[in-house]
Amino acid sequence: MMTTLRQRLADTERGSVSVWLATAAVVMIILVGVVVDLAGQVHAQQHTRNVANQAARAAGQQINAPVAIRGQGVQANAPAAVAAAQTYLNASDVTGTASIVNGNTIRVTTSSTYNTKFLSIIGLGSMRVTGQAEARIARVVGGVSQ
Numbered sequence: 070m071m072t073t074l075r076q077r078l079a080d081t082e083r084g085s086v087s088v089w090l091a092t093a094a095v096v097m098i099i100l101v102g103v104v105v106d107l108a109g110q111v112h113a114q115q116h117t118r119n120v121a122n123q124a125a126r127a128a129g130q131q132i133n134a135p136v137a138i139r140g141q142g143v144q145a146n147a148p149a150a151v152a153a154a155q156t157y158l159n160a161s162d163v164t165g166t167a168s169i170v171n172g173n174t175i176r177v178t179t180s181s182t183y184n185t186k187f188l189s190i191i192g193l194g195s196m197r198v199t200g201q202a203e204a205r206i207a208r209v210v211g212g213v214s215q
Contacts, residue, residue, distance in 0.1 A: 099187075101187075102186070102187025102188060102190070103187070103188065105186055105187055106183075106185045106186055106187050106188045106193075106196075109183055109185070109186065110183045110196045110198060113181060113183035113196075113198045114198040114199075114200070116163070116181070117163050117179045117180065117181045117198045117199060117200035118179075118200035118201075118202065119200070120157075120158070120161045120163050120165070120179050120200065121165065121177045121178065121179040121200035121201055121202035122177075122200075122202040123157060124153075124154040124155075124157040124158050124161075124165065124167060124177045124179070124202070125154065125167075125175050125176070125177045125202040125203060125204035126204055127153045127154060127156075127157045128145075128150040128151065128153045128154035128157075128167055128175040128177065128204060129145075129150070129175055129204030129205070129206055130153070131145060131146045131149035131150040131152075131153050132144065132145060132146060132206055133145065133146045134146075137208075142208060143173065143206050143207065143208040144172055144173055144206065145169055145172065145173050145174075145175060145206050147169045147172075150167070150169060150175050151167045151168065151169065151175075154167030154175060154177050155167055158177070158179065162181070163179045163180065163181040163200075164179065164180055164181070165177055165178055165179035165180065165200075166178055170203075173205060173206040173207070174203055174204070174205045174206075175203065175204045175205075175206075176201070176202075176203050177201065177202050177203075177204075178199065178200070178201045179199065179200040179201070180197060180198070180199045180200075181197075181198050181199075182195045182196070182197055182198070183195060183196045183197075183198055
């Protein structure tokens with residue numbers, strides 16, 4: 070009597086571990102996919118911000134030389150600064166714009182798209198990433214901005 074009860078219980082539970090293991094495996098694959106894609110998005114975001122920083126730096130080197138040489142202050146050469154930033158952006162793999170703010174601050178905004186590797190399975194094929202940077206042209210004498 071005892072063996073038949075044991076056999077019946079064993080027969081009803083057959084395969085329950087397999088179902089649990091298959092479900093756990095699918096969940097783990099999804100979690101790994103989410104981690105991979107979110108890490109990829111963070112990397113793309115950092116790259117987009119870095120390109121914005123470097124484009125602003127390139128633009129910040131374009132000053133109005135005659136005014137600066139005469140000691141009348143430092144101003145951005147607006148057309149040259151925007152062109153330098155746009156040239157840097159065109160050479161990179163991101164899109165963006167550059168503009169002059171208050172005569173001596175260059176603002177660069179960039180954007181790009183990260184194409185997902187795993188999340189496209191659930192319909193999220195791409196993620197938009199953006200970056201922004203500013204470079205301010207300043208005259209510094211003895212460590213003090215003037």
